[in-house]
Amino acid sequence: MKKTIQSGLLTLITILAIGCGTEEQKKTAENKQEKTITTNVKSNPLKDVYWGDTHLHTAQSFDAIAFGTFLGPEEAYRFALGEEITSSTGVPAKLSRPLDFLVVADHAESMGILGEIKAGNPKLMGNETIQRWNKMLNDIDLQKSLDVYEEMAGSVQPGADPLPDEVNNEEIITSIWHKNIDAAEKYNSPGKFTALIGYEWSSNTGGNNLHRVVIYKDGKEKTIQVLPFSSQVSDDPEDLWKALQAYETTTGGNVLAIPHNGNLSNGRMFPLINPVTGKKFSKKYVQNRNKFEVLYEATQIKGDGEAHPTLSPNDEFADYETWDKGNLDLTVDKTDDMLQFEYARNGLLNGLKLKSELGVNPYKYGMIGSTDAHTGIAAVAENNFFGKLPHMEPSDHRIDVPMLQFGDKKYMGWEMVSSGYTAVWAESNTREDLFDAMTRKEVYATTGSRIKLRFFGGWDFNESDLNNNYVQAGYDRGVPMGGDLKKPDGDAPSFLIHALMDPESGSLDRIQVVKGWIDAEGSLKEKVYDVAWSGDRKKDVHGKVPLVGNTVNLNDGSWSNDIGAVEFKKMWTDPNFDETQEAFYYVRVIEIPTPRWTLHDKIRFGLELSSEVPLTTTERAYSSPIWYSPDN
Numbered sequence: 001m002k003k004t005i006q007s008g009l010l011t012l013i014t015i016l017a018i019g020c021g022t023e024e025q026k027k028t029a030e031n032k033q034e035k036t037i038t039t040n041v042k043s044n045p046l047k048d049v050y051w052g053d054t055h056l057h058t059a060q061s062f063d064a065i066a067f068g069t070f071l072g073p074e075e076a077y078r079f080a081l082g083e084e085i086t087s088s089t090g091v092p093a094k095l096s097r098p099l100d101f102l103v104v105a106d107h108a109e110s111m112g113i114l115g116e117i118k119a120g121n122p123k124l125m126g127n128e129t130i131q132r133w134n135k136m137l138n139d140i141d142l143q144k145s146l147d148v149y150e151e152m153a154g155s156v157q158p159g160a161d162p163l164p165d166e167v168n169n170e171e172i173i174t175s176i177w178h179k180n181i182d183a184a185e186k187y188n189s190p191g192k193f194t195a196l197i198g199y200e201w202s203s204n205t206g207g208n209n210l211h212r213v214v215i216y217k218d219g220k221e222k223t224i225q226v227l228p229f230s231s232q233v234s235d236d237p238e239d240l241w242k243a244l245q246a247y248e249t250t251t252g253g254n255v256l257a258i259p260h261n262g263n264l265s266n267g268r269m270f271p272l273i274n275p276v277t278g279k280k281f282s283k284k285y286v287q288n289r290n291k292f293e294v295l296y297e298a299t300q301i302k303g304d305g306e307a308h309p310t311l312s313p314n315d316e317f318a319d320y321e322t323w324d325k326g327n328l329d330l331t332v333d334k335t336d337d338m339l340q341f342e343y344a345r346n347g348l349l350n351g352l353k354l355k356s357e358l359g360v361n362p363y364k365y366g367m368i369g370s371t372d373a374h375t376g377i378a379a380v381a382e383n384n385f386f387g388k389l390p391h392m393e394p395s396d397h398r399i400d401v402p403m404l405q406f407g408d409k410k411y412m413g414w415e416m417v418s419s420g421y422t423a424v425w426a427e428s429n430t431r432e433d434l435f436d437a438m439t440r441k442e443v444y445a446t447t448g449s450r451i452k453l454r455f456f457g458g459w460d461f462n463e464s465d466l467n468n469n470y471v472q473a474g475y476d477r478g479v480p481m482g483g484d485l486k487k488p489d490g491d492a493p494s495f496l497i498h499a500l501m502d503p504e505s506g507s508l509d510r511i512q513v514v515k516g517w518i519d520a521e522g523s524l525k526e527k528v529y530d531v532a533w534s535g536d537r538k539k540d541v542h543g544k545v546p547l548v549g550n551t552v553n554l555n556d557g558s559w560s561n562d563i564g565a566v567e568f569k570k571m572w573t574d575p576n577f578d579e580t581q582e583a584f585y586y587v588r589v590i591e592i593p594t595p596r597w598t599l600h601d602k603i604r605f606g607l608e609l610s611s612e613v614p615l616t617t618t619e620r621a622y623s624s625p626i627w628y629s630p631d632n
Contacts, residue, residue, distance in 0.1 A: 041191035043433075046471050047425040047442070050434065051450055052101035053080070053378040054258065054422050055200070055213050055297060055370035060106040060176055062114045064374035066149030068142055068390040071376030073104045073183035079377055081193055088390040093377050095384070096504060097450070099421075100429050101194035102378060104180060105213045108199045108228035110152065110167045112176025117167075124166045142391070153204075153329075168232070177227055185220050190430045199228040201257070203235040207329035209264035212240060213297070213370075217254035217435035225251055236276055241288040256439060260297035260372065262347065263305045266327040267338030270347035270363050272354065281362070286354060289362040295438060298344040298445050298622055299369040299420040301380070301388045302411075306367075306588070306622055307345045310336055315528050316544065317512075317590060320620070321417040321447075330409035348625060349516045349524040352582045355629075356518060366441030366482045366624030367586065369420025369448075380448040381504070382617065383557075385418040385597040392416060396605035399598055399613060414613045418597045419447040423621075425454070425480065441482025441624040449505035449619040455481040455587045456496040457626040459489035466569045470496050481586075482624040486632050492577035493628060497531065499589045500567045505619055506591035507564025509534060509548040513572055517583035528588075531572040534565035550593040552616045557595045557603050564592040580630055587623040594619065 058072050059065045069088050079085050082098030106112075117124055118137040124130050133151075136144040152163065177199075184195040196215050203210040216223050229243040237257075244255045262269030274281050298305050303323030312318040326333045340346045344367065351363030371378050375393060379386040387393050392403055392413055402410035423444050426437040437443060444453055454471065458478025465473040474480060474496050485493055501507050510533035516526045530545040537546050551560040574585070599615040601607065609615075 041428045043427045050100035050424045050429050052099045052422055053371050054103040055105050055372045056378050057106055057374040058376040060112045062110050063149050065114045066145050069375055073180050076104055076376040077187035087393050089393045091394055103196045103198040103215055105198045105200045107202050108230040109202055109232055111173050113167050116172055127164045127166050129164045130166050181220050181223055194429055194431055194434055197223045201231055201240050203231040205235045207327040207331040208266045208268050209261045209328040212257040212259050214257050222251040222253040241292050244292050257292050258295045258297055261302050262342040263303045263323050264328040266332055267341040269342055270350050271341045286358050286360040286362040290360055295368050296365040297370050298367045299447050300372040301416050305344055308339050308343045311339055311346055330406045348584050352518045366443050367445040367622040368422040368443055369445035380418045382418050382597045383600045388416055414598050421446050442480050444623045446621045447619045449502040451502050451589050451621040452500040453621050454498045455623045457485050457493050461494040461496055461571055463571055483626055485628040488579045492574045494573040497570045506594040507561035509590045509592045511568050512588045514586050517581045532568040532570040548592050552593055552595055557599055559594055583628045584625040586625040589621040591619040
């Protein structure tokens with residue numbers, strides 16, 4: 001039992017001059033040394049699971065510092081490594097278990113500029129607006145700092161006054177980018193801890209969230225040659241992909257982009273037509289999205305985005321930590337017709353439809369989770385949740401105050417989701433192996449707990465595989481999560497599934513397989529199968545397994561793991577397979593109810609909470625899909 005921005009640029013990317021002579025030779029020698037270190041790392045061909053956060057902001061992000069964050073990349077890495085640090089609000093913070101990797105993904109837009117304005121950098125102080133912002137950022141009243149953020153954020157809206165040229169000071173942004181790279185190089189330790197270099201491109205025109213986190217496979221030698229691509233240059237994802245292609249062409253490196261928070265895009269994340277032009281997608285569009293956007297961040301603090309109850313009315317677990325009020329800044333309310341273009345499951349379905357029309361699936365992504373915390377602290381365990389922003393760090397009032405407010409519309413503190421993490425199955429804990437695993441989609445998302453999950457698909461698995469080396473059988477005779485089933489070599493595909501509970505979280509309620517397909521009439525279909533569950537529960541007349549129960553003690557935050565299972569091993573065969581139909585399958589693992597972070601806060605601070613505040617949660621994991629196509 002457990003108690004407890006570069007708007008002045010004329011080109012899509014800036015290639016910086018590279019030194020020559022002895023300096024170039026030095027860099028070459030350093031690169032060779034790094035490759036030697038990486039080569040000496042122990043590798044497991046059957047792969048191990050590594051845990052991390054691919055989306056964390058520090059004080060180098062303009063919104064983070066405006067809200068009071070002063071922790072930088074170095075503190076973020078130290079915390080991820082398991083060190084105790086002090087948060088921006090003075091609270092000691094430490095993980096019970098270190099992370100294996102981290103991506104510091106500060107916003108490309110005016111990266112580091114607000115910090116320099118606050119510090120009074122003389123290169124920026126010649127502008128009256130900048131001088132005013134300097135005073136506001138240093139005012140004891142946090143609202144003054146937030147007003148600076150609102151001025152900057154509002155500048156990207158149509159018809160808004162332009163920002164001062166100083167906020168796009170290329171020299172300063174370059175310096176900050178290099179500091180972020182240097183911090184990643186300092187803490188990157190192949191085989192022990194991986195610091196992947198990245199940033200966030202933050203397209204938000206009209207308040208519609210189309211943000212992407214950009215992650216590099218490469219180290220300093222290549223990433224220092226470019227500046228992050230800013231949505232102030234272009235808010236069109238196609239231009240971002242052009243910039244990423246230019247990076248790969250110029251440096252020989254590798255890069256990917258990860259969309260997130262489709263639930264705040266108001267129908268623009270997974271559309272069937274180009275939302276910019278209003279026309280059908282071009283072949284180039286779907287090819288580039290398929291190439292660069294191989295993952296989707298399906299769960300994070302700003303809402304879980306796997307499924308929505310309106311879209312999946314027969315899925316009793318679809319309404320999990322759902323944010324569906326409107327777009328990111330609540331300027332446009334949500335309508336039901338937007339939902340099908342926002343959630344991961346329907347994005348996968350829309351990908352099947354677009355493939356049938358265009359021959360390429362632009363939404364063929366693996367599932368990951370991340371925090372999107374703007375505190376420099378990647379902590380999303382329910383009993384150790386440090387929130388989205390500094391004023392949402394542990395306190396006796398964070399539940400009942402707005403996390404974000406726009407006029408009379410707001411997201412309350414209690415609505416924050418303590419989520420999530422990315423799990424990666426890789427040969428070793430290095431930049432190269434983690435990135436390669438991401439690109440082949442052998443990854444999965446969790447809402448914060450560390451459920452261990454494997455998922456293989458094939459045509460000739462049998463029950464005895466589960467009792468032997470099922471992992472070897474999965475690789476030898478099938479494909480792992482993220483893979484493609486080849487042409488049928490049997491009546492129906494079978495899947496090997498193994499889930500092991502997180503010893504610091506709840507035991508397991510059930511394993512489900514979610515299937516999506518396109519039928520002969522071109523209609524999109526889905527079905528959720530319960531394939532393994534704890535106890536002696538029986539399916540009801542509708543084929544549903546009853547809820548596992550709830551043992552959470554609302555007085556002391558304890559619960560019993562006796563009603564769940566420690567692990568599940570299951571071989572499941574699709575009972576409704578049609579070899580002529582495009583389909584995907586992914587696994588959802590659900591824990592028994594455990595205390596939500598709000599209950600921990602209630603007990604810790606002795607709070608009286610309104611009935612609308614949820615006090616329990618059911619943590620879960622989402623595997624990347626396995627696809628079937630009759631064309632394979």
